[in-house]
Amino acid sequence: MLKTSYRGKVREFIVKVSDDEFHTDFGIIDLSVLLEKSPGDSVTSHMGQEFTLQRPRMPDFFNHAKRTGAPMMPKDIGTVIAYTGLNKDDAVLDAGTGSGILAMYLGSIAKHVLSYEVREDFVDVAKQNVLNAGLDNVEIRCGNIVDEISSIEDSFDVVTLDTQDSKDVIPHVRKVLNPGGFLVTYSPFFEQTKDIRKAIDVAGFYDVRTMEFSEREISFSERGTRPATSRVGHTGFITIARV
Numbered sequence: 001m002l003k004t005s006y007r008g009k010v011r012e013f014i015v016k017v018s019d020d021e022f023h024t025d026f027g028i029i030d031l032s033v034l035l036e037k038s039p040g041d042s043v044t045s046h047m048g049q050e051f052t053l054q055r056p057r058m059p060d061f062f063n064h065a066k067r068t069g070a071p072m073m074p075k076d077i078g079t080v081i082a083y084t085g086l087n088k089d090d091a092v093l094d095a096g097t098g099s100g101i102l103a104m105y106l107g108s109i110a111k112h113v114l115s116y117e118v119r120e121d122f123v124d125v126a127k128q129n130v131l132n133a134g135l136d137n138v139e140i141r142c143g144n145i146v147d148e149i150s151s152i153e154d155s156f157d158v159v160t161l162d163t164q165d166s167k168d169v170i171p172h173v174r175k176v177l178n179p180g181g182f183l184v185t186y187s188p189f190f191e192q193t194k195d196i197r198k199a200i201d202v203a204g205f206y207d208v209r210t211m212e213f214s215e216r217e218i219s220f221s222e223r224g225t226r227p228a229t230s231r232v233g234h235t236g237f238i239t240i241a242r243v
């Protein structure tokens with residue numbers, strides 16, 4: 001990632017080492033010179049603007065990845081990771097992939113993530129995002145998880161569902177979850193969430209909890225310090241259940 005400052009504002013660009021040139025408003029950078037550079041080093045554009053090299057982290061991919069729809073927000077992703085205790089030995093089944101934001105965050109921690117997306121055009125974007133993030137443990141398959149789940153042979157430690165039809169997937173989740181594994185669903189509406197809870201009750205999970213998490217940034221100015229007036233509003237309800 002290349003970072004520079006212009007008129008007091010930070011500008012970031014995610015780039016890859018290649019023989020290409022990278023064109024910015026602040027001049028052209030020869031990307032081949034990055035091969036001999038390390039994080040913290042700097043490069044200068046043909047216009048004399050200095051850029052610092054940084055290794056991109058997941059929040060950078062959250063900000064810069066191409067989006068096909070609304071990704072899960074960091075506050076909710078953090079919740080999924082914390083409440084499931086996701087770790088480096090875990091295998092995760094995820095659907096729908098969308099832009100792949102959740103799948104990428106999970107893949108940056110877990111052993112393997114298999115993610116299903118029904119739309120082929122979304123799969124292409126998500127695969128490119130995963131490639132850009134350098135994650136070789138995130139596998140994206142095109143398919144409808146409702147149809148596919150019953151033929152999945154592997155087992156998983158965590159299953160994450162962020163689709164409108166999650167309730168139709170839930171009856172098949174026990175079969176693919178390892179003992180003690182977690183099911184997590186993400187649903188924006190109460191109606192969807194109630195359907196999910198009913199399906200979870202029928203399927204016989206335990207420790208079932210539905211939660212909503214809010215985020216409140218604090219603004220600092222000459223006039224005073226207070227919660228920011230613009231804020232992240234409702235995103236989705238997270239339901240977590242265990243086998």
Ligand SMILES: C[S@@+](CC[C@H](N)C(=O)[O-])C[C@H]1O[C@@H](n2cnc3c(N)ncnc32)[C@H](O)[C@@H]1O
Pocket residue numbers: 068069070071072095096097098099100101102103116117118119122143144145146162163164165
């Ligand atoms: C809200 S987005 C998921 C966002 C994703 N979690 C992220 O963080 O980027 C929901 C995605 O699910 C896909 N989808 C909907 N129903 C599906 C199904 N039955 N099987 C697979 N994907 C599905 C949609 O095409 C859409 O891309």
